[in-house]
Amino acid sequence: xQTVTQSQPEMSVQEAETVTLSCxxxxxxxxxxxxxxxxxxxxxxxxxIRQEAYKQQNATENRFSVNFQKAAKSFSLKISxxxxxxxxxxxxxxxxxxxxxxxxxxxxxxxTVNP
Amino acid sequence: xxxxxxxxxxxxxxxxxxxxxxxxxxxNHLYFYWYRQILGQKVEFLVSFYNNEISEKSEIFDDQFSVxxxxxxxxxxKIRSxxxxxxxxxxxxxxxxxxKRDEQFFGPGTRLTVL
Numbered sequence: 061x062q063t064v065t066q067s068q069p070e071m072s073v074q075e076a077e078t079v080t081l082s083c084x085x086x087x088x089x090x091x092x093x094x095x096x097x098x099x100x101x102x103x104x105x106x107x108x109i110r111q112e113a114y115k116q117q118n119a120t121e122n123r124f125s126v127n128f129q130k131a132a133k134s135f136s137l138k139i140s141x142x143x144x145x146x147x148x149x150x151x152x153x154x155x156x157x158x159x160x161x162x163x164x165x166x167x168x169x170x171x172t173v174n175p
Numbered sequence: 176x177x178x179x180x181x182x183x184x185x186x187x188x189x190x191x192x193x194x195x196x197x198x199x200x201x202x203n204h205l206y207f208y209w210y211r212q213i214l215g216q217k218v219e220f221l222v223s224f225y226n227n228e229i230s231e232k233s234e235i236f237d238d239q240f241s242v243x244x245x246x247x248x249x250x251x252x253k254i255r256s257x258x259x260x261x262x263x264x265x266x267x268x269x270x271x272x273x274x275k276r277d278e279q280f281f282g283p284g285t286r287l288t289v290l
Binding site for chain 2: 097102104105106110151153155160161163164165167
Protein backbone atom coordinates (compact mmCIF):
# COMPACT_ATOMS: atom_id res chain seq x y z
CA UNK A 61 0.00 0.00 0.00
CA GLN A 62 1.10 3.51 -0.68
CA THR A 63 2.20 5.63 2.26
CA VAL A 64 2.91 9.32 2.60
CA THR A 65 5.06 10.74 5.39
CA GLN A 66 5.45 14.32 6.52
CA SER A 67 8.11 14.42 9.20
CA GLN A 68 7.61 18.04 10.24
CA PRO A 69 4.49 18.41 12.40
CA GLU A 70 5.08 22.17 12.70
CA MET A 71 7.07 24.80 10.84
CA SER A 72 7.32 28.54 11.19
CA VAL A 73 8.57 31.26 8.87
CA GLN A 74 8.92 35.01 8.96
CA GLU A 75 6.72 36.98 6.65
CA ALA A 76 8.44 37.51 3.24
CA GLU A 77 10.88 34.66 3.88
CA THR A 78 11.02 31.25 2.21
CA VAL A 79 10.06 27.96 3.80
CA THR A 80 10.25 24.36 2.60
CA LEU A 81 7.90 21.62 3.73
CA SER A 82 9.04 18.03 3.34
CA CYS A 83 7.18 14.97 2.14
CA UNK A 84 8.28 11.45 1.29
CA UNK A 85 6.17 8.67 -0.10
CA UNK A 86 6.39 5.02 -0.90
CA UNK A 87 4.96 3.34 -3.99
CA UNK A 88 5.82 0.63 -6.45
CA UNK A 89 4.02 2.44 -9.27
CA UNK A 90 5.91 4.36 -11.93
CA UNK A 91 3.08 6.68 -12.94
CA UNK A 92 1.25 8.65 -10.28
CA UNK A 93 0.41 12.13 -9.12
CA UNK A 94 1.46 14.12 -6.09
CA UNK A 95 -0.38 17.03 -4.55
CA UNK A 96 -0.05 19.63 -1.86
CA UNK A 97 -3.29 20.72 -0.22
CA UNK A 98 -3.72 23.65 2.12
CA UNK A 99 -6.20 23.50 4.98
CA UNK A 100 -6.80 26.86 6.71
CA UNK A 101 -8.69 27.09 10.02
CA UNK A 102 -11.97 26.85 8.08
CA UNK A 103 -10.82 23.25 7.34
CA UNK A 104 -11.62 23.59 3.64
CA UNK A 105 -9.18 21.56 1.52
CA UNK A 106 -7.59 23.73 -1.15
CA UNK A 107 -5.31 22.38 -3.86
CA UNK A 108 -2.03 24.30 -3.93
CA ILE A 109 -0.02 22.46 -6.54
CA ARG A 110 0.19 19.12 -8.34
CA GLN A 111 2.98 17.16 -9.98
CA GLU A 112 2.72 14.36 -12.50
CA ALA A 113 5.39 11.74 -11.88
CA TYR A 114 6.17 11.35 -15.57
CA LYS A 115 7.16 15.02 -15.81
CA GLN A 116 10.74 15.78 -14.92
CA GLN A 117 10.11 19.49 -14.63
CA ASN A 118 9.12 20.67 -11.18
CA ALA A 119 5.68 22.26 -10.95
CA THR A 120 5.34 25.92 -10.00
CA GLU A 121 2.32 28.05 -9.15
CA ASN A 122 3.23 31.65 -8.45
CA ARG A 123 5.02 31.67 -5.06
CA PHE A 124 4.66 27.90 -4.66
CA SER A 125 7.03 25.40 -6.20
CA VAL A 126 7.98 21.79 -5.62
CA ASN A 127 11.19 19.83 -5.61
CA PHE A 128 10.24 16.43 -6.97
CA GLN A 129 12.91 13.76 -6.63
CA LYS A 130 11.37 10.61 -8.10
CA ALA A 131 14.23 8.25 -7.32
CA ALA A 132 14.33 9.40 -3.72
CA LYS A 133 10.50 9.48 -3.52
CA SER A 134 10.63 12.96 -2.15
CA PHE A 135 8.23 15.82 -2.87
CA SER A 136 8.87 19.05 -0.99
CA LEU A 137 6.93 22.29 -1.21
CA LYS A 138 8.70 25.63 -1.25
CA ILE A 139 6.77 28.77 -0.39
CA SER A 140 8.54 31.96 -1.37
CA UNK A 141 7.78 35.43 -0.04
CA UNK A 142 5.58 33.95 2.69
CA UNK A 143 2.42 35.84 3.51
CA UNK A 144 0.25 35.80 6.62
CA UNK A 145 -2.48 34.14 4.59
CA UNK A 146 -0.21 31.16 3.95
CA UNK A 147 -0.61 30.10 7.57
CA UNK A 148 -2.44 26.77 7.49
CA UNK A 149 -2.06 23.02 7.73
CA UNK A 150 -0.42 21.63 4.60
CA UNK A 151 -1.04 18.07 3.47
CA UNK A 152 0.98 16.14 0.95
CA UNK A 153 -1.07 13.60 -0.99
CA UNK A 154 -0.45 10.77 -3.42
CA UNK A 155 -2.80 9.58 -6.13
CA UNK A 156 -2.45 6.80 -8.67
CA UNK A 157 -2.88 7.52 -12.33
CA UNK A 158 -6.13 5.63 -12.55
CA UNK A 159 -9.12 7.93 -12.74
CA UNK A 160 -11.25 7.77 -9.64
CA UNK A 161 -8.64 6.26 -7.36
CA UNK A 162 -8.18 7.40 -3.80
CA UNK A 163 -5.85 10.06 -2.48
CA UNK A 164 -3.51 9.03 0.31
CA UNK A 165 -2.58 11.88 2.63
CA UNK A 166 0.33 12.55 4.92
CA UNK A 167 -0.02 13.62 8.53
CA UNK A 168 0.22 17.31 7.74
CA UNK A 169 2.53 20.18 8.63
CA UNK A 170 1.16 23.15 10.54
CA UNK A 171 2.73 26.30 9.10
CA THR A 172 2.87 29.48 11.16
CA VAL A 173 3.79 32.76 9.49
CA ASN A 174 5.20 35.35 11.87
CA PRO A 175 4.79 39.05 11.07
CA UNK B 176 -16.47 28.71 -10.74
CA UNK B 177 -18.23 25.39 -10.03
CA UNK B 178 -17.78 23.97 -6.57
CA UNK B 179 -18.70 21.02 -4.42
CA UNK B 180 -21.24 21.84 -1.72
CA UNK B 181 -22.06 19.94 1.46
CA UNK B 182 -24.90 20.11 3.94
CA UNK B 183 -25.19 20.49 6.83
CA UNK B 184 -22.01 22.28 7.84
CA UNK B 185 -22.33 20.89 11.36
CA UNK B 186 -24.38 17.94 12.56
CA UNK B 187 -24.80 16.93 16.18
CA UNK B 188 -26.30 13.54 16.93
CA UNK B 189 -26.71 11.06 19.73
CA UNK B 190 -24.79 7.81 19.74
CA UNK B 191 -26.75 5.09 17.98
CA UNK B 192 -28.65 7.48 15.73
CA UNK B 193 -28.52 7.41 11.95
CA UNK B 194 -27.12 10.40 10.07
CA UNK B 195 -27.09 11.30 6.41
CA UNK B 196 -24.48 13.68 5.10
CA UNK B 197 -25.25 15.31 1.79
CA UNK B 198 -23.07 16.49 -1.03
CA UNK B 199 -23.68 18.07 -4.40
CA UNK B 200 -20.67 17.33 -6.62
CA UNK B 201 -19.65 19.44 -9.59
CA UNK B 202 -22.24 18.79 -12.24
CA ASN B 203 -20.23 17.18 -15.04
CA HIS B 204 -18.00 15.09 -12.78
CA LEU B 205 -18.13 11.30 -12.87
CA TYR B 206 -16.24 10.22 -9.75
CA PHE B 207 -17.32 10.91 -6.20
CA TYR B 208 -15.54 10.37 -2.91
CA TRP B 209 -15.93 10.60 0.82
CA TYR B 210 -13.01 11.28 3.14
CA ARG B 211 -12.89 11.63 6.91
CA GLN B 212 -10.64 13.69 9.17
CA ILE B 213 -10.71 13.08 12.88
CA LEU B 214 -9.67 16.26 14.71
CA GLY B 215 -5.91 16.67 14.68
CA GLN B 216 -5.33 13.71 12.37
CA LYS B 217 -4.76 13.18 8.70
CA VAL B 218 -7.43 12.97 6.04
CA GLU B 219 -8.47 9.36 5.40
CA PHE B 220 -10.17 7.90 2.36
CA LEU B 221 -13.51 6.20 2.95
CA VAL B 222 -15.05 5.36 -0.40
CA SER B 223 -15.18 6.19 -4.08
CA PHE B 224 -18.20 5.91 -6.34
CA TYR B 225 -18.52 5.71 -10.09
CA ASN B 226 -21.29 4.74 -12.48
CA ASN B 227 -23.73 4.24 -9.60
CA GLU B 228 -21.64 1.80 -7.67
CA ILE B 229 -18.79 1.73 -5.18
CA SER B 230 -15.47 1.49 -7.03
CA GLU B 231 -13.20 1.35 -3.99
CA LYS B 232 -13.59 1.42 -0.22
CA SER B 233 -11.21 1.49 2.71
CA GLU B 234 -11.17 -0.71 5.78
CA ILE B 235 -12.89 2.12 7.67
CA PHE B 236 -15.94 1.85 5.44
CA ASP B 237 -17.68 -1.02 7.18
CA ASP B 238 -21.30 -2.13 7.18
CA GLN B 239 -22.30 0.91 9.21
CA PHE B 240 -21.62 3.12 6.21
CA SER B 241 -23.40 3.35 2.88
CA VAL B 242 -23.37 5.75 -0.04
CA UNK B 243 -25.99 6.61 -2.55
CA UNK B 244 -26.60 8.87 -5.49
CA UNK B 245 -30.38 9.16 -5.19
CA UNK B 246 -30.80 11.53 -8.11
CA UNK B 247 -28.69 13.24 -10.73
CA UNK B 248 -27.15 15.76 -8.37
CA UNK B 249 -26.85 14.54 -4.77
CA UNK B 250 -24.33 12.11 -3.29
CA UNK B 251 -24.98 10.97 0.26
CA UNK B 252 -23.10 9.20 3.04
CA LYS B 253 -25.22 7.39 5.61
CA ILE B 254 -23.95 6.20 8.95
CA ARG B 255 -26.49 3.74 10.32
CA SER B 256 -25.75 3.71 14.02
CA UNK B 257 -23.26 6.38 14.99
CA UNK B 258 -20.48 5.78 17.49
CA UNK B 259 -18.48 8.32 19.46
CA UNK B 260 -15.47 7.60 17.26
CA UNK B 261 -17.40 8.66 14.17
CA UNK B 262 -17.01 12.26 15.32
CA UNK B 263 -14.96 13.85 12.56
CA UNK B 264 -14.99 16.20 9.62
CA UNK B 265 -16.40 14.48 6.54
CA UNK B 266 -15.31 15.75 3.15
CA UNK B 267 -17.00 15.00 -0.12
CA UNK B 268 -14.98 15.34 -3.32
CA UNK B 269 -15.60 14.89 -7.01
CA UNK B 270 -13.43 14.59 -10.08
CA UNK B 271 -13.14 14.05 -13.68
CA UNK B 272 -14.71 13.28 -16.89
CA UNK B 273 -12.65 10.15 -17.40
CA UNK B 274 -9.24 9.56 -18.92
CA LYS B 275 -6.11 10.41 -17.01
CA ARG B 276 -6.20 11.47 -13.42
CA ASP B 277 -8.16 14.63 -12.76
CA GLU B 278 -8.01 16.88 -9.77
CA GLN B 279 -10.31 16.03 -6.89
CA PHE B 280 -12.31 19.06 -5.82
CA PHE B 281 -13.23 19.04 -2.17
CA GLY B 282 -16.34 20.42 -0.52
CA PRO B 283 -16.16 22.54 2.64
CA GLY B 284 -16.86 19.53 4.88
CA THR B 285 -19.51 18.52 7.41
CA ARG B 286 -18.45 18.47 11.03
CA LEU B 287 -20.14 15.50 12.71
CA THR B 288 -20.30 15.46 16.48
CA VAL B 289 -21.56 12.29 18.16
CA LEU B 290 -22.57 12.68 21.81
